[in-house]
Amino acid sequence: MHYIIQLSIISFLLIVIISFSDMFKNLPLSSKVLFIYCCISGLYFSMFEPFSKMGFVSSSNLRIISGNSFSYFIIQVIFVFSLSKKWFLKAWKTLGLLTLASSLMVIIRFCLNLQPWGLGLNTSTEGAFLAIMMPLMLFSVKDNNNWNLFFKSLPIIAVFLTGSSVGIFGSCLSVMIYLLMTNKKRFAYSLIPISIFITAAYFYTGSTKGIQNELFSDSFRIKHWLLYFAWWLKSDNQLLGTGLGSFYGFGPYIQKLYNLKIAGILPTAHNDWLQILMELGLIGFILSQIVFIKTLIASRKFPIFFSSTFTFGVVAFLNMPLRYPIVSLAGLIIFRIIHDQKIIKK
Numbered sequence: 001m002h003y004i005i006q007l008s009i010i011s012f013l014l015i016v017i018i019s020f021s022d023m024f025k026n027l028p029l030s031s032k033v034l035f036i037y038c039c040i041s042g043l044y045f046s047m048f049e050p051f052s053k054m055g056f057v058s059s060s061n062l063r064i065i066s067g068n069s070f071s072y073f074i075i076q077v078i079f080v081f082s083l084s085k086k087w088f089l090k091a092w093k094t095l096g097l098l099t100l101a102s103s104l105m106v107i108i109r110f111c112l113n114l115q116p117w118g119l120g121l122n123t124s125t126e127g128a129f130l131a132i133m134m135p136l137m138l139f140s141v142k143d144n145n146n147w148n149l150f151f152k153s154l155p156i157i158a159v160f161l162t163g164s165s166v167g168i169f170g171s172c173l174s175v176m177i178y179l180l181m182t183n184k185k186r187f188a189y190s191l192i193p194i195s196i197f198i199t200a201a202y203f204y205t206g207s208t209k210g211i212q213n214e215l216f217s218d219s220f221r222i223k224h225w226l227l228y229f230a231w232w233l234k235s236d237n238q239l240l241g242t243g244l245g246s247f248y249g250f251g252p253y254i255q256k257l258y259n260l261k262i263a264g265i266l267p268t269a270h271n272d273w274l275q276i277l278m279e280l281g282l283i284g285f286i287l288s289q290i291v292f293i294k295t296l297i298a299s300r301k302f303p304i305f306f307s308s309t310f311t312f313g314v315v316a317f318l319n320m321p322l323r324y325p326i327v328s329l330a331g332l333i334i335f336r337i338i339h340d341q342k343i344i345k346k
Helices: 003-018 029-048 050-054 060-082 085-111 123-139 146-162 165-182 184-207 220-234 247-257 272-298 303-318 325-339 341-345
Strands: none
Touching: 029 060, 029 272, 060 325, 085 123, 085 146, 085 325, 123 146, 123 165, 123 303, 123 325, 146 165, 165 184, 165 303, 220 247, 220 272, 247 272, 272 303, 272 325, 303 325
């Protein structure tokens, strides 16, 4: 049997066993159901190659790619939820250090006239990562001594240098939500510098060749999304989807079918919510929405985590944070913190 199928079966059985154990005891039922559903969906695609039956993809490489995507999803979830509280707190602090390291990489690469990205692996995803982490980096440490102010300035500088309008918009959004929840007076005062920041970013991204100017000038994404959605409406997989990781197969096919020309063929929809709808169907999409809303409700007493979670949801509509390791890992860590509030109290 193909090694991907073997890995999928082993992973699936493992998840079924552990998902209702102590490791998941603090999660709401909807999260457990969604997780099991994702496992079944990934297992289905890895085993049965539905696209070979659809007539436009027939390749063992596609099964390997989707199987690896499925396995990567499982490994991250197991890693985050299997850590004891002691080690999880260390992982949480390490995430903050990785954010600083990624910010430094952006600044250094920009100075070297290279594409300004760090652990996000491209400027767009880097911007999304920094936007999600921005409230945590700016407001989790209250002592504003010179060194702390220096470290807090790094992600602000970095997200600007990426030129990612999604990152810049997301950063401003997350900061404004936090300030609105904690201090309306500070929120009002922040409007002026944030407006200046956005204005400067507009001219910077509009005049800098090769920068990821997703919101201010590019319109190809809306066209792509509409075509993807239209294709999904015509498919026979609206309820259950086509399988976790399957966009790697039908996404490039749709781009070639409609002669969509961008920077090469994209393996993602550049919209995680849309990709969830297509891969997991209406059932998976509704479950995902329930989990997201419940996570927001659970975090409402913690402005830092609420603003980061809300920003993740917005950025996921404009980008693909779930498809890149550092961003999806950050999201899972924040998710576990919110649903295990004993960790927050520590």
